[in-house]
Amino acid sequence: MTNHPGENTRAVRLPAPSAPVGRSVRGPVHRSTTYAFGSSQEYADVLDGVQEGYSYARIDNPTTEAFAHAVAALEGAGLDREVRGQAFASGMAAVSTALLALTEAGAHVVAARSIYGNTYSLLDGLFRRFGVSTDFVDITDLDAVRAAIRPQTRIVFTETLSNPTMTVSDLPGLAAIAHEAGALLAVDSTFASPAVCRPLEHGADLVLHSATKYLGGHSDATGGVAVGRPELIAAIRSARIDLGPCLAADEAFLLHRGLETLPLRVARQCATAAEFAAAVQRHPAVARVDHPGLPGHQGHRLARELFDSGPEGARCGAVVTVTPHGDRGTGMAFADRLRVATIAASLGGTHTLVGHVGSTTHRQMSDEALRAAGIGPAAVRFSIGLEEPEDLVADALAALDALDGSASPM
Numbered sequence: 001m002t003n004h005p006g007e008n009t010r011a012v013r014l015p016a017p018s019a020p021v022g023r024s025v026r027g028p029v030h031r032s033t034t035y036a037f038g039s040s041q042e043y044a045d046v047l048d049g050v051q052e053g054y055s056y057a058r059i060d061n062p063t064t065e066a067f068a069h070a071v072a073a074l075e076g077a078g079l080d081r082e083v084r085g086q087a088f089a090s091g092m093a094a095v096s097t098a099l100l101a102l103t104e105a106g107a108h109v110v111a112a113r114s115i116y117g118n119t120y121s122l123l124d125g126l127f128r129r130f131g132v133s134t135d136f137v138d139i140t141d142l143d144a145v146r147a148a149i150r151p152q153t154r155i156v157f158t159e160t161l162s163n164p165t166m167t168v169s170d171l172p173g174l175a176a177i178a179h180e181a182g183a184l185l186a187v188d189s190t191f192a193s194p195a196v197c198r199p200l201e202h203g204a205d206l207v208l209h210s211a212t213k214y215l216g217g218h219s220d221a222t223g224g225v226a227v228g229r230p231e232l233i234a235a236i237r238s239a240r241i242d243l244g245p246c247l248a249a250d251e252a253f254l255l256h257r258g259l260e261t262l263p264l265r266v267a268r269q270c271a272t273a274a275e276f277a278a279a280v281q282r283h284p285a286v287a288r289v290d291h292p293g294l295p296g297h298q299g300h301r302l303a304r305e306l307f308d309s310g311p312e313g314a315r316c317g318a319v320v321t322v323t324p325h326g327d328r329g330t331g332m333a334f335a336d337r338l339r340v341a342t343i344a345a346s347l348g349g350t351h352t353l354v355g356h357v358g359s360t361t362h363r364q365m366s367d368e369a370l371r372a373a374g375i376g377p378a379a380v381r382f383s384i385g386l387e388e389p390e391d392l393v394a395d396a397l398a399a400l401d402a403l404d405g406s407a408s409p410m
């Protein structure tokens, strides 16, 4: 630079922040989209992977990478082998990129019929158009899963806990079927989080998360993660770079901060959910409550085998689906009468959120289709937050009393 650069040159070459002197406890947010090199050779070496470093934010960003490493450490905590992670702009970005990276035209997928709605439509729509076919099966029926396997099957796709019935997948059983067929077991573990279950310990090859839910935990950041062994994650990273759904540094910072309280939050949310499920189940207006902590639930035994427990009790997830006797209108009225729980999409945050299943997440399904999936027309899903359990129970019981006609309606 000349000794007296012009006004605009000075403006864009203002003194740069120096490297932090002290070691900040909280990692910085690296917003820069690009990185300076000392020489053309260094630039080329970083791009070639010969030298470690960062070049461009869509490829790698230190804040985003730190978050992905942290999730990989949580999911791989019980393993001796190496586990890596990649972060994404959303849970669906993680799911779609991983599925694209691990299939090709002509490939076949066996997926749980109960999977997240957008994963279902992705596989049933876009993927079919590009030559990847999927059979959707009752994932609790291992014979049906085995029967659906074909020579072209690349992936068996399930969720640790499914929405909204909290069905628990038999991960070791599914892993055995997938591996026997030379396929991978991919598990969307959003509803569990690594504070409840780490699917890699039970034979899964790949774990996917909507970090928007429990990992972030505060309903203020959208993101996703894929975790698995290095060669799978390398293929997924490469697809991510081409497709472009990188997680922004600001979001990564918030999601990473959320991880610090993940076990505390989730342990408490699970304990409250179990207490809530047991209390609400006894109300005469209630036809059914779905939660794996309840004896008689499909996943009660599997949850004991596969899920963690702590001093606060077994961790069976923090979603509880309460189905009053009645029709869709009854379910909507139940949700509308709640005062502590908030009607809202999403789950896993500090606030208890509720939604009437038949008019929201499963609105495309008829009453018969809902019943076939084990979901009553009046079902209301609770994502239990951090409120006091007695406040949540009292809120639900009052709303149920009002439905029952045993209390004066509002």
Ligand SMILES: *Cc1c(COP(=O)(O)O)cnc(C)c1O
Pocket: 090, 091, 092, 093, 116, 159, 188, 190, 191, 209, 210, 211, 212, 213, 222, 223, 224
């Ligand atoms: C929310 C969710 C997703 C999608 O995550 P986004 O962050 O909204 O893209 C995928 N799977 C499950 C089970 C979810 O709950």
